[in-house]
Amino acid sequence: DTAVSQTPKYLVTQMGNDKSIKCEQNLGHDTMYWYKQDSKKFLKIMFSYNNKELIINETVPNRFSPKSPDKAHLNLHINSLELGDSAVYFCASSQSYGGDGYTFGSGTRLTVV
Amino acid sequence: AQRVTQPEKLLSVFKGAPVELKCNYSYSGSPELFWYVQYSRQRLQLLLRHISRESIKGFTADLNKGETSFHLKKPFAQEEDSAMYYCALSGRTGGGNKLTFGTGTQLKVEL
Numbered sequence: 001d002t003a004v005s006q007t008p009k010y011l012v013t014q015m016g017n018d019k020s021i022k023c024e025q026n027l028g029h030d031t032m033y034w035y036k037q038d039s040k041k042f043l044k045i046m047f048s049y050n051n052k053e054l055i056i057n058e059t060v061p062n063r064f065s066p067k068s069p070d071k072a073h074l075n076l077h078i079n080s081l082e083l084g085d086s087a088v089y090f091c092a093s094s095q096s097y098g099g100d101g102y103t104f105g106s107g108t109r110l111t112v113v
Numbered sequence: 114a115q116r117v118t119q120p121e122k123l124l125s126v127f128k129g130a131p132v133e134l135k136c137n138y139s140y141s142g143s144p145e146l147f148w149y150v151q152y153s154r155q156r157l158q159l160l161l162r163h164i165s166r167e168s169i170k171g172f173t174a175d176l177n178k179g180e181t182s183f184h185l186k187k188p189f190a191q192e193e194d195s196a197m198y199y200c201a202l203s204g205r206t207g208g209g210n211k212l213t214f215g216t217g218t219q220l221k222v223e224l
Contacts, residue, residue, distance in 0.1 A: 031209065041197060043157075043214040055209035090157065094210070099164065099203065101147050102212050104157040 003027050006091050006105035013081055014113055020077045021108045023091030029103070031055075031096045032074035034066060037088040037107070049074055050096055081112045115140045115204040119215035126190050127223050134185040134218045136174075136200030145203040146183040147212070148174055152196045160198070161185070170194070190222045 004025045013019055025032060033056075034046040048056035049068040063079045078085060088109050092102040116139040126132055138144055148160040160169055163176040163183060174185045183200060200215040 033212075041217050041219075043199065043217070045211055045213070048209050048211065050209055056206065056211055092157075092212075094212075096210060099145055099162075101149075101159045101162055101203070103159075106156040 003103050004091055004093055004105040006089075006108050008108060009106065010109050010111075012111045012113065015081055015083060017081050018077065018079045019081060019110070020075055021089055021091075021110075023074045023076070023105055025072055025091075025093040025103070027093055027103060029093035029095055030071055031094050032068065032071070033092040033094075033102065034074065034076050035090040035092060035104075037090060039087070043090070047074075047076075078110075081110075083112050086110055086112045115144075115202050115206070115211070115213045117200050117202050117213055117215035119198075119200055119218050121218045122216070123219045123221065125221045125223060128192055129189050132185075132187045132190045132194070132220065132222075134198050134200075134220065136183045136185065136215060138181050138183065138200075138202050140202055140204050142204060144176075146174075146176055147201045147203065148172070148183075148185050149199045149201055149214075150196050151199065151217075157199065190220075192222050192224065195220055195222045 031050045033048045047066045052068045065077045068074045088107045090107045091105040094102045118137045146163040149157045150160045172187045199217045
C-alpha cells in the first residue's frame, strides 16, 4: 500500500540507450512531479502534471519526455542517455495547491556508463 | 521567483547538543514553507510544515516573515537525527504550484 511507487529502483545503462521510469500514486492527488537529485544532492524540479496536463517544464532537454496516461501515473522517458543524466530521479505527488506538502517516491538511481 | 537558501552544507554536533539548521527564503507572495528529511539513500519525508506549527521528533520551526527565515531547531540532538535536511518553499508559478528546495544541510550527530 505504498503511496508513491517508482520502478525500477536501480537502472544501469549505456550511453545512447533509451529508458523509462514509471511512477504511480494511490493518494488521490491530482498533481504529480519529477525531480532530479544530482551527485551533490541538489533537488531540482523537472516537470509537473495536473490532471494529465503538463503545467511545469523546467528547462529540461528534449530528450526527456514525461507522459501521464491518467492522474495516478506519471512516467518519464529518456532518449539517447548521456553520462550527465546519472542521478536519482524522484517522483512526487500532491494536491494542486501544494499546501499539504508533497509525497515522494523512493527514487530511481540511474547510472549511465 | 522563489528561492531557498541553506547556508550550511554540513553541520556537525555532539549528541545532546542543541541543533539549528538555517533556512532563508525569497518569495514575493505569501510563502508556504516545509522541512523535509532524507535518511541515507531513502526517500524524502515531510518533517514539518509551517502552517501546522507542529513538533515532530522534537524538531520545531518558526516562520519569521521579517527575517524571511524558517530555521529548524531541536534542543537535544540524537544520533538518529543524522540525515540530510532540506528546507522547501511552495509557491505558485505559471499555471501550477512548485516546491523549490534549498541545497540541503547534512546533519551529523556525533557521540
